[in-house]
Amino acid sequence: MQITFKTICFSDVEKLPPLVLQFVEVSFGYTHDYLIYKNIDFGVDLDLRFPLVGPNGSGKSTLLKLMTGELQPTEGMVWRHNHLKISQYHQHLAEKLDLEFHALIYMMNEFSGNEEEKMRVVIGRFGLTGEAQVMPVKNLSDGQRSHVIFAWLAYMQPNMLLLDEPTNHLNIDTINSLADALNEWVGGLVPVSHNFRLINQVAHEIWVCEKQCIIKWNGDIMDFKKHLKAKVGLDD
Template identity: 75%
Template structure:
């Protein structure tokens, strides 16, 4: 590179760095802070910013949206759409894959299959191909069965029939040499299930004029008034640091308001899922033992079934949990939460260690379940599947968004000038 180019690059470098950091949620003050002062989630963003800043020939991203909020996801999607070089991304966010990808590589049975198009197109093409493959497989198997039966019956009959049997044997051998259609192997679909809980008369959870801040001169919420009932399906959205997780803690009673009241129905069982729950697992202990310790007095079979409901079976139940993948640990947590039979679930970023199929089965389970749900997620598709209301946490308030999550996504794009 000649000196002239380098000088130009150096002059725009700081501007580019600032633009990338800002897109990922770092305001001016944050951009000036040392890296060591940031928590793990923000450090992940710094690593991502660094990778984007280098503008490499090949960019490899493994779950880049995991620690982002909706705003940053929208920004990143737009940024990567226009990435001029090679991008290889692993992600469980279907919405993100749809926005960014032009090809999908499907890994199954130790083989890679390339599809053109985004995620939705891949799903459609794959199901069409599998349907054709299934038809071909059935037809071939029927042919083979008929020929084999003929050979078995007439192979030792009169000369004419025996000759036909031999010709069928040749046809059969030729078919096998040419390669037969394989049976379609479906991805293992997990079915999650939450136990239905019946009804509690509203108001089940009520915020009356609630004000909260970690110190009185730094308020996060002011004068909140709203209720959540057992038929509520709410997604909380808003930038990182706006207090979505704080709001959930006020709901559970982990935090108390500085002013106002949070009233909970006295029979209400709330269960909350969040990232840090896996830290409270005793990793030297198998999942089965852990559940029996947490819920004493239940027989082993019942506990096996409870964990099995969330797709953890056989050996995985009895090996130390430190040998489980992050996704499997997340399933133990879901089993543990579901066993409490909560009437209200508060889910804070439940998808981070789950794969696409598992997220879809979680969505199905939530749709079929009859309890109340408050969800914090950066997965537009999950929100779209399960939420009936979108609440925006911003500027010390919680306001209801008129419209669905895809309208909200457009609004974020406009607001970011994308």
């Protein structure tokens, strides 16, 4: 089921001076004899929008987990600004929802002290309106559940968003609306997505995860798409 956001609006956040996140000679592997990354160094500020692209299994989602601290480097250090607040979107977050609760109760429990009408507006910005807001989560589609999570993440007011495949269940109009909202927002953004439409609209530069390294791509996402086609012998 595809869901269209009627309105998307991310709240203003605290602007932090650079750098807000830094990798220093970071290596990581799930086993000691197989490293996904080896001696990577880079720094990030909140003005930078860099989608991560690369082959499946190249470590894109792993890099996001290293950024948040969910994973720790095998070697090296990941430094974060004391006031940096990161929120990460991924499909498995929907599993945290209580299937017997409805979206409105969930949001009011998560953010206690807010009036019901305010939470209705917050959820409505992410495509869940009317009766769907008071329908048990078990009766919502996977797409609707993911949008409850999106509303939850946005209301936490992070100053950096990590988005792992955020366009699932979104139609073209919604992807455009999401891109517009992200472009108006002043926080940092690191998307991982196979949807080149979104990346083309929000990216400042492209970072390629491949061969244990992070490489800045010399071009935009459409150039990278042409590069991928050329590698497998396809023409536009």
